[in-house]
Each structure stands twice: as C-alpha cells, then as structure tokens.
Amino acid sequence: MSEFKYDLAVIGLGYVGLPLAIEAANSTLRVAGYDINKIVVDNLNNSISHVEDISDQTLNDALAKELSFTSDPKVLGESEYIVISVPTPLTDYQPDLSYVEAASKSIGENLKKGQVVILESTTYPGTTLEIVLPILENVSNLKAGVDFLLGYSPERIDPGNKEWTFKNTPKIVSGINTKSLEKISEFYKSIIDNVVEVSGTREAEMVKLIENTYRQVNIAMVNELAILSNMLDIDIWEVVEAAKTKPFGFQSFRPGPGVGGHCIPIDPKYLSFKTRQIGQPVRFVELAQEINNSMPNYVVARISELMNKKEILLKNSKILILGVAYKKDIGDTRESPAIDIMESLLEKSVDLSFYDPHVDELVFNENSIYKEENLENLSNYDLILIHTPHSEFHEINFESITSLIFDSTGSFEISNAERI
Numbered sequence: 001m002s003e004f005k006y007d008l009a010v011i012g013l014g015y016v017g018l019p020l021a022i023e024a025a026n027s028t029l030r031v032a033g034y035d036i037n038k039i040v041v042d043n044l045n046n047s048i049s050h051v052e053d054i055s056d057q058t059l060n061d062a063l064a065k066e067l068s069f070t071s072d073p074k075v076l077g078e079s080e081y082i083v084i085s086v087p088t089p090l091t092d093y094q095p096d097l098s099y100v101e102a103a104s105k106s107i108g109e110n111l112k113k114g115q116v117v118i119l120e121s122t123t124y125p126g127t128t129l130e131i132v133l134p135i136l137e138n139v140s141n142l143k144a145g146v147d148f149l150l151g152y153s154p155e156r157i158d159p160g161n162k163e164w165t166f167k168n169t170p171k172i173v174s175g176i177n178t179k180s181l182e183k184i185s186e187f188y189k190s191i192i193d194n195v196v197e198v199s200g201t202r203e204a205e206m207v208k209l210i211e212n213t214y215r216q217v218n219i220a221m222v223n224e225l226a227i228l229s230n231m232l233d234i235d236i237w238e239v240v241e242a243a244k245t246k247p248f249g250f251q252s253f254r255p256g257p258g259v260g261g262h263c264i265p266i267d268p269k270y271l272s273f274k275t276r277q278i279g280q281p282v283r284f285v286e287l288a289q290e291i292n293n294s295m296p297n298y299v300v301a302r303i304s305e306l307m308n309k310k311e312i313l314l315k316n317s318k319i320l321i322l323g324v325a326y327k328k329d330i331g332d333t334r335e336s337p338a339i340d341i342m343e344s345l346l347e348k349s350v351d352l353s354f355y356d357p358h359v360d361e362l363v364f365n366e367n368s369i370y371k372e373e374n375l376e377n378l379s380n381y382d383l384i385l386i387h388t389p390h391s392e393f394h395e396i397n398f399e400s401i402t403s404l405i406f407d408s409t410g411s412f413e414i415s416n417a418e419r420i
C-alpha cells in the first residue's frame with residue numbers, strides 16, 4: 001500500500017475512464033474518479049451510469065467498494081497513479097488537444113513527488129513528450145522521470161463487445177524512461193490479464209493509430225469493391241463470405257454505409273495531422289477517408305435508383321431508417337453515417353422516420369426525426385433502409401413487409417431486399 005490516499009485517480013469519466021475506474025475498484029484498488037462535469041459526478045455517485053456498457057447495478061456494486069467520484073481536483077494530488085482519459089476530438093477538422101492540456105494543468109497544480117501519470121486519450125505520436133510533459137513540469141516545478149513518472153497507454157475498449165472486455169484485452173504500456181515503464185506496467189498488471197510493453201511513448205501512441213487506420217483502410221477497400229461489384233453485377237456479399245474461408249492471409253471486412261463513432265473516423269486524422277507537420281501526407285488514410293465519407297451519398301443514390309425502378313418519387317416519399325447508431329447493439333450516434341444519409345434525404349424533401357431500440361430521440365441540425373414506435377407499421381413506408389444491424393432486427397419478419405427494403409449492412413437474409 002502506498003503513502004497516498006488513493007491508488008488511482010481517473011481524470012475524465014466517460015466511455016474510457018468510467019470502466020477503468022470500476023475495474024480498478026473491483027480489483028480492490030482505492031479509486032477516485034474526477035470529472036469537471038458536476039452532473040456526471042452527481043449521477044455517478046447516485047449509481048446512475050451514462051455509459052452504456054456499465055449498468056447502474058455494476059456501478060452500484062463498485063461504489064460499495066473503495067470508489068468515489070468528485071469534481072474537486074485536490075484528489076489528483078492524493079493518488080499514486082493518475083490516468084488521463086479526456087476527449088481528443090477534432091475541432092474545425094483539426095486535432096483538439098485542449099482537453100488534454102487542461103487535464104495536464106489540473107494535474108500539474110496538484111502534482112507531488114512519487115506520483116505516476118498515464119495518458120490514455122487517443123492522440124498523435126509525440127503528445128506525451130511534447131504536450132503533457134512540459135505542462136506537468138512547468139506547472140508543478142517537478143522533474144519528469146525523476147520526481148514523477150509518466151507514460152502512455154492506449155485504450156482498446158470496444159463498446160458493446162461482450163467477448164473482448166477491459167480485463168482480457170491485452171494492454172499496451174509505455175513510459176518516458178525505464179522507471180516509468182516499470183511502474184506503469186506493474187499498475188496495469190494488477191488489473192489486466194495481459195500487459196504488452198513497448199519501448200517509448202511515441203510507439204505506444206502510434207499503436208492506437210495503426211490499429212484504427214488498419215480498420216479504416218480495409219473498410220474503405222471493401223466499400224470501393226462493393227461499389228465496383230454492383231456495377232459489374234457481382235454479389236460482393238457472396239464474394240466476401242467465400243474469401244473468408246481462406247484460413248490464412250485474409251481478414252474479412254464488410255461493406256456498409258460508412259464509418260462512425262468516436263475512433264475510426266477521427267483517429268486517422270490525428271495521424272495525418274502529425275505527418276503533415278513533416279510535409280508528408282498519409283495517402284492511404286486520406287483516400288480511405290474519401291471513400292468511406294462518400295458511402296452515405298452512395299446509399300442515397302442506390303435508394304433513389306431502387307425507387308425509380310418501382311416508379312416511386314423520392315421527393316415526399318416515406319422512408320424509415322432502421323438503426324441509427326454507428327454500430328450494432330449500442331445507442332451511440334456520434335459520427336454515425338445515418339446522420340449524413342438523413343441530412344441528404346431531408347434535403348430531398350423525404351418524409352423521414354427512424355426506429356432504433358437503443359436510441360430514444362434523434363435531433364440534428366435542429367431537425368427532430370420522428371421515432372416509429374410500432375413495428376407493425378413497417379409496411380406503411382415506401383422504403384425501409386436498414387442502417388445498423390442490431391440483433392433485435394433479426395426478429396422482424398421482413399418477408400411479410402410490402403415496402404421496398406434496402407439493406408446497407410448485408411446482415412439480413414431477405415429475399416425481397418436490395419443490398420449495398
């Protein structure tokens with residue numbers, strides 16, 4: 001047991017920070033969760049979780065252990081380890097590290113000798129050394145690697161994934177020097193099954209970007225092949241399924257309406273921002289972004305074509321979007337391609353509705369989209385666009401629906417549907 005009141009302070013209690021705080025408390029660490037959002041903190045202390053994968057019950061059980069939440073930055077000076085998990089969004093299409101800078105400043109103001117700071121927010125290579133380290137040193141007057149230790153560990157959380165969880169997903173760790181790496185590795189080993197050390201923070205930062213860029217590029221490749229296959233009258237879904245049978249050298253990716261969420265559309269932009277500083281574009285990333293970003297328009301074009309064939313005018317037609325979340329079985333609509341599709345359809349004066357068991361309301365650009373509540377009504381629409389392959393949708397009897405159906409996910413065996 002250390003001289004500090006807490007073993008861990010987590011700064012930023014969102015999708016990444018909250019599961020970490022809970023897992024650490026479940027592993028019998030003494031944990032303080034710190035967030036600037038007082039409503040989030042009050043709710044958490046009342047066992048109300050805002051993160052889908054964490055139920056109120058799980059939170060309640062963890063609160064019975066040594067876990068508490070606060071908006072008082074004093075806790076940052078009272079914990080042996082401090083993990084930063086604040087947002088790293090894009091603002092005006094550029095990486096926005098203002099949250100990381102603010103969090104580093106709050107830590108610096110409270111930092112004491114012997115503390116260990118770990119950045120977990122996704123970012124470009126160099127952030128720990130070039131942004132976090134100088135702020136911590138300048139604000140605290142302490143020396144990094146000597147008075148306090150510092151490192152980076154990327155988060156691999158996959159919302160909605162029941163197989164690969166916080167505990168069994170291998171964790172990459174790094175430090176600014178050997179002592180930092182040792183202490184950081186020791187910490188994660190106490191809460192995660194498999195810890196993988198890399199030589200420096202820049203390498204660890206790059207690991208996250210390579211993982212998400214890999215997904216983005218492969219999704220773009222299969223999307224482009226889906227468009228070409230449609231022109232060549234080849235069934236891309238049959239092709240993907242058949243290619244998947246190769247037991248080596250091939251990992252299958254599925255075409256879809258685009259990419260969404262907090263990581264795939266955003267993280268590769270952090271990489272291209274960094275390489276542009278040295279005058280080099282990441283050509284793969286930029287091309288992949290272009291292709292994936294074009295998919296919502298492609299879906300709209302295919303819908304329009306399908307309706308034309310059936311002599312139904314797109315303008316004033318009734319369309320239902322089935323699933324608006326960016327991926328299966330979760331309710332997160334951040335960066336969801338469904339939003340781009342709906343914007344385009346609204347511009348064409350389509351009468352739009354949505355149904356998503358995980359999303360209660362949908363408002364964007366001051367448009368509030370009507371939520372269909374009754375699945376008996378599906379035949380009342382001119383067209384149903386399946387956007388997200390939620391598990392619940394497998395219970396729908398699509399064969400009995402008389403509306404046109406466009407399945408942009410290719411996940412449903414529907415004889416009367418057109419696929420991407």
Ligand SMILES: NC(=O)c1ccc[n+]([C@@H]2O[C@H](COP(=O)([O-])OP(=O)(O)OC[C@H]3O[C@@H](n4cnc5c(N)ncnc54)[C@H](O)[C@@H]3O)[C@@H](O)[C@H]2O)c1
Binds near residue numbers: 106
């Ligand atoms: N969501 C994911 O699936 C996922 C997966 C891997 C990595 N990441 C990365 O993890 C980081 C955090 O993402 P998230 O999805 O958890 O974000 P989030 O928006 O869900 O939560 C971030 C929290 O940080 C708080 N916050 C902001 N500034 C703060 C400050 N200065 N001090 C204290 N609290 C502050 C906010 O109030 C919010 O509650 C990002 O860099 C993201 O790219 C996210």
